[in-house]
Amino acid sequence: MSALVTDYDRLAVMQICLEQQLTQPAVFELVVRELPPRRKFLVAAGLEQALQFLKSLSFSEAENAWLRHQGRFSAQLLDYAHGLRFDGDVDAMPEGTVFFAGEPIIRVTAPLPVAQLVESRLLNLVHFETAIASSAARIVLAARGRRLLDLGLRRAHGSEAALLAARAAYLAGFDGSATAEASRRFGIPALSPLFLRSDAIGVGTLSSLVEAPSTAPGRIVDTDDVLTHRAGLVDAATALRCKGIVLDGVQIDGPDPSARAWSLRARLDAAGLGDLAIRVSGDFDETHIGALAAEGAPIDEFGVCGWLPEDGDATRINASYEKRVTASDAAAGRGRALLQPCMRAGKRVGRTPTLLESRRYHAEQMAQLSETLREAVGESR
Amino acid sequence: MSALVTDYDRLAVMQICLEQQLTQPAVFELVVRELPPRRKFLVAAGLEQALQFLKSLSFSEAENAWLRHQGRFSAQLLDYAHGLRFDGDVDAMPEGTVFFAGEPIIRVTAPLPVAQLVESRLLNLVHFETAIASSAARIVLAARGRRLLDLGLRRAHGSEAALLAARAAYLAGFDGSATAEASRRFGIPALSPLFLRSDAIGVGTLSSLVEAPSTAPGRIVDTDDVLTHRAGLVDAATALRCKGIVLDGVQIDGPDPSARAWSLRARLDAAGLGDLAIRVSGDFDETHIGALAAEGAPIDEFGVCGWLPEDGDATRINASYEKRVTASDAAAGRGRALLQPCMRAGKRVGRTPTLLESRRYHAEQMAQLSETLREAVGESR
Incomplete structure (x- = not known):
């Protein structure tokens, strides 16, 4: 160096x-x-x-x-x-x-x-x-056993920042990182198999593979529109399964994660997709995660997108x-x-x-x- | 990559x-x-x-x-x-x-x-x-022509973050970066020659070279104590000059930079050190810098230590x-x-x-x- x-x-x-x-x-x-x-x-x-x-x-x-x-x-x-x-x-x-x-x-x-x-x-x-490790340790306590995934690459301050954040979070008890290179370099579990995401590329790319009723090929689903497209997510997951593509879960972000997780869980279960996990992603700190975990929302995994959030107390x-x-x-x-x-x-x-x-x-x-x-x-x- | x-x-x-x-x-x-x-x-x-x-x-x-x-x-x-x-x-x-x-x-x-x-x-x-560039562009407008220096290395998220932040800030109108490698790699002016700093290593290291009345050899001056040690800074600058060490200026941080810059300017001038510049360093955003520049505080240079400060609006x-x-x-x-x-x-x-x-x-x-x-x-x- x-x-x-x-x-x-x-x-x-x-x-x-x-x-x-x-x-x-x-x-x-x-x-x-x-x-x-x-x-x-x-x-x-x-x-x-x-x-x-x-x-x-x-x-x-x-x-x-x-x-x-x-x-x-x-x-x-x-x-x-x-x-x-x-x-x-x-x-x-x-x-x-x-x-x-x-x-x-x-x-x-x-x-x-x-x-x-x-x-x-x-x-x-x-x-x-x-x-990072100090923030992550508090999040781990707050999550009460829910899986915790580092999803911070896109908004990290460069790749070194993303890799070191993944490392520090894992050290402090996170379960894995979505950053492939962090997995290779530090042996951190790659906990990000195939989740159908509610953002543009997740649904956009995958839905171009299927012809679900409400998901036209190549259609872009805006993150902000996900609430109105929830049916699309479940339909797309069903269609992908018919096509032989095995999803591990569905990832949602945006406001009111608790209500949306409950609603999504019910719809997935009704569609025979009870085995799909629900991941909620966002700029979570331990306060958000603690509240969601305490109320028992059907969230299997939290994806933490933004490290040292702007309102955090230990930036x-x-x-x-x-x-x-x-x-x-x-x-x-x-x-x-x-x-x-x-x-x-x-x-x-x-x-x-x-x-x-x-x-x-x-x-x-x-x-x-x-x-x-x-x-x-x-x-x- | x-x-x-x-x-x-x-x-x-x-x-x-x-x-x-x-x-x-x-x-x-x-x-x-x-x-x-x-x-x-x-x-x-x-x-x-x-x-x-x-x-x-x-x-x-x-x-x-x-x-x-x-x-x-x-x-x-x-x-x-x-x-x-x-x-x-x-x-x-x-x-x-x-x-x-x-x-x-x-x-x-x-x-x-x-x-x-x-x-x-x-x-x-x-x-x-x-x-970074978007924040820096606003800071440049706010500074009304004062020199702006990136001082972000210590609290950057790794070295890539420090180097890219120095680059983006310079692109957006900053005058230089204190990070030597940013200067070498991107040709950014190294605007950080010898400033007597009010923090531990600045005064600590330099004052171990001199025997100024109020600055015992090897004495550590706490950043938090700088207000009470202001005389020490000026004395140390004088003693260093006697020793043939040419300073470019004095750097202060901490609360109330305007009052402290006025006071320091007067004391430096009285000690025949009118040629020393004053740099104020801190977690400045454009609001702080705009206010200091508008009131005409005798600050020659702002050193920005923390990029994307936690209360910033574009983290x-x-x-x-x-x-x-x-x-x-x-x-x-x-x-x-x-x-x-x-x-x-x-x-x-x-x-x-x-x-x-x-x-x-x-x-x-x-x-x-x-x-x-x-x-x-x-x-x-």
């Missing part, structure tokens, strides 16, 4: 460190000083990506050429950048750890020029995955990367001893847990959480 | 298309049906990334192996995937185009199995960059990828003729504008925008 995924002023500070011979080891800790409003706990995630970033930290030839071309960096900096590797120590919470304000998530001990250079990307990775976690005066200062008086050795002199140490192991560890952490902290979910507004 | 950056059910539908011999060319359009509340226009972005994605679309050996390993795909699908390339046509709005509801942004004409496969990633790229743009019955259906009766040929039979056609050219084109588009549409900015709440 490119060492240039950093703020430009980190390069300027790196040069000053070299000029002033400030190359001694420094200790930094990544910490959340204060929990977001209405949050009682957070879930550590992104540490594996952070370690991979540090392990492969370097400037490529093209990047070194770009640094030279800038014209504002010293020969000393260019020389230092040329051979730069991360050769420091890292201690970190295991992924999936439930943590609280003020508990360091990662501690980096490395020469000051490097330790400060990596701030931006470490925060970038750990902030994002931790925000921003106030994470920072703080310099400690000494290692003993960093270690002293910080309550629970959660950090474990992950890197020594730039090499990974200890066993790297699989994502599934981290997911199980997180589930154990959640099981130990006091009722007070668990109950806050869904009753926070 | 991996063809597996798609929703899993697109693969299932691809298989059905093949089984049912539905491989004829189909026409899809990516369109925003309705503008977000309080938005009068949007700015097209992400099209270059979309074209690069289509140009390089394929399944790698590892991806083909993963598909085989799934056990639910037919030999026909596996064979089709093995040699898959995008060989269709693409027409698209030039990047930077100001557009309105219902105007297609991209039209894809390709065999149905492929045309529907690429939906997820096309939406992923175009939705994100268009959302979600209602973009969809819709199947048209025929190409003539797609082309007919759609008002302005904005689409230009970009790919024919899988090959790029026409000249690809540079990012700087697209930025200028966007500026021309904005200059032609009626006062009504421009004035909406900052008065929308």
